[in-house]
Amino acid sequence: MHAAVAKCPYATAGAASPGNPHRHLSRSLLQVSAASLAKFDQSKVASLDVNAVKADLKKFMVTEQASWPADLGHYGGLMIRLAWHCAGSYRSWDGRGGCDGARQRFLPEMAWDDNTNLDKARKLLVPIKEKYGDALTWGDLIVLAGTTAIESMGAPVLGFCAGRIDDVDGTASLELGPTPEQQAVAPCTRGDGMCEQPLGQTTMGLIYVNPEGLMGNPVPKNSVAGIRSSFGRMGMNDSETVALIGGGHAFGKTHGACPTGAGPGPLKSPSNPWPGTCGSGPMKGRGPNTFTSGFEGSWTTRPTEWTNQYFRNLLGFEWVKHKGPGGHWQWKPTSRKGASGAAATADLPNIMMLTADMALLEDPEYLKYTKIFSQDLEALNTAFSHAWYKLMTRDMGPYSRCLGKAPMLPPPQPFQLQLPAPPAKLADFNAVKADVAGLLKTDTENAAKFTRLAWQCANTFRATDYAGGCNGARIRFSPQKDWPSNKGLDQVLKLLEPVKKKYPSLSWADLIVLAGTTALQQAAADAGSGSVDLKFCGGRTDAADGKGTDVLEPRSYVNASVALADNAKVMGLTPREAVALAGMLRSTAQQQSLGYSGSWASSAAGQSRQDNSYFKVLLNNIWEPSKSASGKDEFKAKGNAKLFMMPSDVAIKRSPAFAAHAGEYAKDNAKFLQALAGAWTKVMNADRFDGPAGNVCA
Ligand code: HEM
Structure with missing residues (x-):
């Protein structure tokens, strides 16, 4: 929540500041940095040269920085995860969450387990943020970085709606948890791991569900209800859910090089929350020694290219569970099931699935879309590009809040209720x-x-x-x-x-x-x-x-x-x-x-x-x-x-x-x-x- 943008000249007549009304809450819990206090200047944001930012981002994606090396020389996977964890906190029950505000930079969201190492992703973007100043808000930059990553790796995108307004702290996310405010407003009554509406996620600190399975048990069919319910609480239907999971996991990899973890986190170590504990020497905790989620591997053999191999791999192999190098349950392919187009047998040791991925095989509707997307790249193109745009834009409200111009700004979408x-x-x-x-x-x-x-x-x-x-x-x-x-x-x-x-x-x-x-x-x-x-x-x-x-x-x-x-x-x-x-x-x-x-x-x-x-x-x-x-x-x-x-x-x-x-x-x-x-x-x-x-x- 942030400064009002309603344009009626009387919209704030006689009223106190319509900005975030609960800034007094738990201030000590929040980290306010000077960089975050930038003002929202609508005319500046509207005049932003989005194509110039995109060109810079495309160059950035493949320019490796010593501070945080890129997997396979490409930051695309990391940027997609950054954007989706920023936007994926949205819940339709009360409209809280989402990337408008970019509160992932602050507590409580910053410290969520699912946001491990995203401090590095944001740091990598600082030079681009500084180059464009107030014309490019953090919220817009994060969403544009994810969207440009997708495009730069060959996937279709619908476009980009600019106009996110950065919050000055994380108070508006307090009700997302885990905090006393969340417990008052949106308690998780069935127990962590099975949280229901009003919460958007099933598990505190995660975006949607536990990747390892319900309550950490690697039983794919038990994950189905949580996936459907949590994606539903963000307004996604089955086709959108399957397209997003498989389209997202077409890219990048999971990180769990060893079982010793990522580090203490922002609450205990604010200046360097996740130093990484795997490996030794100059690459300790980085590159091949990265620990983020504790799972290890990629879903496809070409994780910097847009393909529907994720779906073909899911259907094309028998998968067995095992404990990966990070000490978590994950799945590896064994024998082929005969579907064409899955990864080559020689590549088998290089691919993996999470229990949450395996769940797509366990539900008739999810399986239906998995099959469709495995055979029809065009169908996946359409479903993924639309679902991604909705995921990124849903919390922005009506279309008239979107700044920018066609063709980068798409026409109004059904969810924008034009x-x-x-x-x-x-x-x-x-x-x-x-x-x-x-x-x-x-x-x-x-x-x-x-x-x-x-x-x-x-x-x-x-x-x-x-x-x-x-x-x-x-x-x-x-x-x-x-x-x-x-x-x-x-x-x-x-x-x-x-x-x-x-x-x-x-x-x-x-x-x-x-x-x-x-x-x-x-x-x-x-x-x-x-x-x-x-x-x-x-x-x-x-x-x-x-x-x-x-x-x-x-x-x-x-x-x-x-x-x-x-x-x-x-x-x-x-x-x-x-x-x-x-x-x-x-x-x-x-x-x-x-x-x-x-x-x-x-x-x-x-x-x-x-x-x-x-x-x-x-x-x-x-x-x-x-x-x-x-x-x-x-x-x-x-x-x-x-x-x-x-x-x-x-x-x-x-x-x-x-x-x-x-x-x-x-x-x-x-x-x-x-x-x-x-x-x-x-x-x-x-x-x-x-x-x-x-x-x-x-
Ligand atoms: C990575 C889980 C949905 C995009 C990961 C990782 C996990 C995970 C555990 C590994 C993080 C790491 O160790 O670095 C899940 C679960 C999902 C889900 C449980 C829902 C059931 C999505 C969606 C998208 C997405 C909807 C985007 C549309 C990605 C990408 C990466 C990733 C691009 C790779 C990050 C990198 O390369 O650094 N996901 N995810 N995921 N996820 Fe998901």
Whole structure:
């Protein structure tokens, strides 16, 4: 997570820095280097000569450095692993991880077992980073190095989306683990090695699964479920999974020259985490004496060339398990199985497989794709190039975040959920606003209804991977419209239908946001105690369906306090902003339709008028846990059977970081309204990377 890039001029109005909201966490754990504090300068990054960087990278790949010799004279394998371990930390549950931010340079990711020796890979790239300065972020450089490595060894690539913004430290990866923050948000309940969603990986410190097999046991079929589940948690299907594993392992080798290991790691030895302990003399721990994962060998006989030999080797030999020189279980070929095109018999001692590779033979779907890719290089070309681009780009969010030009920048891909362009002439938003104001007069409940619709539409936005938000108005479609939290919103959309029909160029997305904004403004004016100055900028457009938004479904957490803090972080909100938004007007009838017994607001204040009453009620009552008739957990006020709060409300009172803001708002309505205006504007515009079309604001 990093500085906001939404282009709406009001996107950060009145709000505290929208950057990483949890920089205060475990700072001592993080390594901040001066080099990492480079600013993101969008115009510089956009003007980067990507072809020049690629030319430098291609030269670099085959120019051996004494500090860390290249296997077979080519750094390609190492660079692919660097990029994939940077991007592969992404998980779709909360959008955390990925190479946008390049947090692999910092703890905790830096110290993951799977990132052993990647400090050397990054060091090798420093001269190129320095040559291009701020125009080339670490995130972009790492992804481009992996992508150029693939291309330079003869494989097809789809292209490169630039625009990653480097984080200044590793705080945004704390929830990826292993840390107390991860245990709070995403505990591994079944035990390390069998971790499930919310975690992306099955094993802490690894990217996906244990290469040696489930819990280190070399039984290939037992790895299938973990591979499918962990690749699935990153949004990859079976064909993409097989193409990525076999396409990636077409290149490079594993390193496990001896059993004594790589060294103490960054936590114990920050300046030289993995000196290497194999061998002796000047090449100790390097070149043929490298220990990285503890496995030894390559998957093909031509590991610096693009081939589908990986798949032909898997199918073309009988494989037996044995302990390699690094002391880990791995697999070696014995007799031929007759498939043509596998490695020559004389080369047999030179190739190996991991238990995780062998698993591709143990599942009917994986085997199907293994066979296809073994016979059809074109099919592999297409599947691998697309899956690699998705792996590298998935955490970047919408296509409009990609900088660069064709042909290097490919057209929008399905996973980028591209929206149609806005019409050349947008609706007259002042006229729309007047119509919405007319609707507000017809029913006092409409103010709460419209604000809730806009809030539910926009609050799916995730600062972690730039997914979600109200642009596209996908709340009209399944799966979003079916979420229990969106119950009753179809009726609110119906209320707005006449306005939508009246303005042919008005999108649902703009109407939803404008209706909520107008309602909130009106409700504050009606309260007579202050006003909120809310600007609205149009130009949102509508998606044709709700595809791809299932990952945005409200997450469940171990308790309401964790949920409160983590939801704010994922949305990119500070606690102060999150608390202000909790004080938004709320109708009792709507709360009841969601299954609660009622609301905190027993009068018009809070239901159709916007002031700071919520905070007074929250702080001045004692809340006792209860269950509604429909079984919802809620709290009722001691001594007042009409007042109810949700667990997320009471969590504000119980959490010191949040309660202090509630106290401040309870005392000062003007301060509250100002904070609410800032937070509202930020959330409503968080997904406007495209910027308002023609700067049309009302
Ligand atoms: C190397 C495991 C998926 C690309 C390795 C190594 C292991 C491993 C243990 C050896 C590291 C070393 O000792 O240097 C796995 C497992 C995977 C997986 C368990 C998933 C089930 C992938 C994917 C890619 C990839 C998806 C890329 C698309 C590579 C490359 C190397 C490598 C290029 C060679 C590194 C070098 O030459 O230094 N992998 N991998 N792997 N992996 Fe994977």
